[in-house]
Amino acid sequence: MQDVLIRPMADPDVPLAERISDDAFFALDAAHRPPSAPAPQRRSPEHSAAWAARTRAFLASDPGGSWVAECDGEVVGFATGYLREQVWCLATFAVQPGRQGAGIGARVLEAAVAYGADAPRGMLAASVDPRALRRYHHAGFRLHPQLTLHGAVDRSALPAVTGVRDGGPGDLGWMDDLDRSHRGGPHGPDHERLMAAGMLVVTTDRAGYAYTDGRVLALLAASDDDTARTLLWECLAGAEGHYEVAHVTSANYWAVEVALAARMDPVARGFLGLRGMSPPAPYVHHGALL
Ligand SMILES: CC(C)(COP(=O)(O)OP(=O)(O)OC[C@H]1O[C@@H](n2cnc3c(N)ncnc32)[C@H](O)[C@@H]1OP(=O)(O)O)[C@@H](O)C(=O)NCCC(=O)NCCS
Structure with missing residues (x-):
């Protein structure tokens, strides 16, 4: 393999990392x-x-949580990660097409994983790339298959939903506690990004929350399956045409039941990679903010 320099990602690297990722x-x-x-x-x-x-x-x-690989002074790959109390999360991992399969990913992922090595838990959303799956397995992650539920919502199937309201900054405290119970860490600063991308729906009894943008369920956490179903139905009621619920593990079969009742289609896609924990439920994670 040609010489590869692994170094922390800095602000000026972000546009190039974005291009490599795309x-x-x-x-x-x-x-x-x-x-x-x-x-x-x-x-x-x-x-x-x-x-x-x-x-x-x-x-x-998380200065020190994200790393780049450089060949001949050019950034050719990167891995971004962060710690939220007891859980380390991998946000994105990519190597330039044409340079993949040559061991660059292994080196840069090793640096990102080392940043979270002391955290008892780890989470990542794996693509279907077999190169990624090999890397995650070697890094100690167990791969849990997922379903994506998608399609036009049959509005005649929508039940009347009660006990939900729009959420806001005043809800973040109990939401973070719910996340701690599910994954060992709050979303903390990540709520700002989630709120910027979609709408927050919460149950009035503070038993669960969901982020949705009318096309995609971004994240859902609840203390019990009935609350999770209520929130998902509320998100489906706000669907604008085609809707997608990705990242559904078999531990979250409540979501499959709701989506099938709404006449959406299940398709197997991707994996939830975990270490030190079982698939959280009722919980549908975000791809990068997990
Ligand atoms: C995933 C990715 C970042 C890995 O980086 P990489 O530099 O390609 O990875 P490496 O070369 O270090 O490791 C690849 C592994 O897959 C194997 N491999 C290489 N080509 C392969 C192929 N076509 N099919 C299956 N396995 C392959 C390698 O032998 C190696 O496994 P090993 O260490 O057990 O021998 C990179 O391939 C990529 O950007 N993929 C597209 C984006 C993506 O899916 N990112 C992951 C997001 S979850």
Whole structure:
């Protein structure tokens, strides 16, 4: 392998990391797309800006948590991660297409994983790339298969939902406690990013919350399955056309039941990688903010 320098990510690296991430995931989507699926899209400028803002927030909350790989002075790969109390999370991991499979990912992931080595728990959302799955397995993560539930919601199936309201900054304290019970750490500063991307719905008895943007369920946490069902139905009621609930492990079969009742389709996609913990439930994680 050619000489690779592994060093902490700094602010000026963010635009290039964003480009590598877009290139790598676009190539992955193109390679693994089922024949019936729509053609993969490049990121919109808004999506790229949100990605960069999120990554800069990780650099601010966790200097030393994100790393880049450099070959001949050029950034060719990176891994971004952060600690939230007892849990270390991997946000994104990518190597430039054309340079993949040559051991660069192993080196940069090792640095990111070392940052969270003292945390008793770890979480990551794995793509379907077999190169990524090998890396995560070697890093000590157990891979839990997931379903994505998607489609147009059958509005005649929607039940009347009560006991929910819009959430706000005053709810973050109990929401963080709920996250501690599920994954060992709060979302803390990550709520700002989640609120910027979607709407927060909470139950009036403070037993659960969900972030939704009308197209995608971003995150859902609840203290019991009935609360989780109520929140998901509320999110489906606000769906604008096609809706997607990704990252559903078998521990969260309540979500499968709701989605099938709403005449959405299940498809197996990706893995939840965990160490030191079982799949959280009732909980549907966010891909990068987990
Ligand atoms: C995942 C990714 C970051 C890994 O970086 P990389 O530099 O390719 O990884 P490495 O070369 O260090 O390791 C790849 C592993 O897969 C193996 N491998 C290489 N090419 C492969 C292929 N085509 N199919 C299956 N395995 C392959 C390698 O032998 C190695 O495994 P080993 O260490 O057990 O021998 C990179 O491939 C990538 O950007 N993929 C697309 C984006 C993505 O899926 N990111 C992960 C997000 S969850």
